Amino acid sequence: EAYEVLSDPEKRKKYDTLGADWKRYQQGGSGMGGFDWGGYAGAGRQQPGAGGAGTGGFGGGGDFSDFFESIFGGLGGANAGQQSRRQYTTGRPGKDITSPVDVTLREAFTGSKRIVTVEGERLEVNLPGGVRTGSKIRMSGKGGRGVGTGQRGDLFLEVNVLDDPVFRREGDDLMVHVPVDLYTAVLGGEMEVPTVEGKKLILTLPPGTSGGKKIRLRGKGMPRLKGGGAGDLLVEIDIHVPDKLSDEQRELFQRLRALG
Known part of the structure; x- marks a missing residue:
């Protein structure tokens, strides 16, 4: 059926207008009386009004790729697109970011401040006295931005204490x-x-x-x-x-x- 529709522009136009039941409508004649519009009420189509006119195509609910999803079980790009839309709707948290920061031994002893820029935001970070190489300072919610309603990730500053000459x-x-x-x-x-x-x-x-x-x-x-x-x-x-x-x-x- 997919090949039949794709290879014939006229049939493709009918499918775009009437959906998967285009053959039954064609066999029943050009009138609307033998065609069941009820199955399309939830798919973005409107039932014809008193004047006998209805909406064409898939309305706002889909496009021609839905035809392949109904035949091939939603594989390929259509399924990936729906998954992407779901992730955006439900939200995906942002990624954690790790940024190295060098400090002198004296700064590691007394504590120090650093200005870092993450996602276009300037942040002032307080490094406590006593940090050593490998210490990580965590700033919750200051990492990568989430998608949709997802929360931001965390920022980790990984300390490297420089060698001291004395x-x-x-x-x-x-x-x-x-x-x-x-x-x-x-x-x-x-x-x-x-x-x-x-x-x-x-x-x-x-x-x-x-x-x-x-x-x-x-x-x-x-x-x-x-x-x-x-x-x-x-x-x-x-x-x-x-x-x-x-x-x-x-x-x-x-x-x-x-x-x-």
């Missing part, structure tokens, strides 16, 4: 190497220890401090995202040996070596 991070602890002159290491004394936020701590070394010694300063590391508190700052001593010695210094060291 400090090395291990979990919530920080490591720093501090050079100490030979005389302070031998005799003891005060030394300055840098911190991530730019302050200086004064640390007193005991006499006879050896190179490589680690001193733990509790609570001076990175803030913890969960549970509160902070990690520790581990200070590793690097003893600085003078490159050049005066004659007097060399003589003093020789006397020390002799004293054993």
Whole structure:
């Protein structure tokens, strides 16, 4: 029947006007009396009025592709189109969006703000102190826009903490190497220890401090995202040996070596 209708323009025109029952109408003559319009009441057609006139074609309810849907079970483009219309009507949620963001170690320590643009919208994001590489900050309803009545997806900011030239991070602890002159290491004394936020701590070394010694300063590391508190700052001593010695210094060291 599909081939018969498609190959004959006249029959196709009749089908467009009368639907799948065009043959029965043709066999019953040109009058409207033998044709049952009741089956088309819900398909977008109107029954003829008192004057015997009715609407032609499929009205607002369909087009010629409905003919193939009735024969081939709604496969192909017609079914895909209906599914797309249903999704638009019922709504489809938007996609989640993941956006990378780089921060310095100091920003990760103190917390920072970032401006990001998603779907044409500028958003200000607060990054809490203590974030680390791989941390994700979630902003609900700030991702991709949904279809129809679907809600927006979520925005995830994935943090990458840049390497620092002075400090090395291990979990919530920080490591720093501090050079100490030979005389302070031998005799003891005060030394300055840098911190991530730019302050200086004064640390007193005991006499006879050896190179490589680690001193733990509790609570001076990175803030913890969960549970509160902070990690520790581990200070590793690097003893600085003078490159050049005066004659007097060399003589003093020789006397020390002799004293054993």
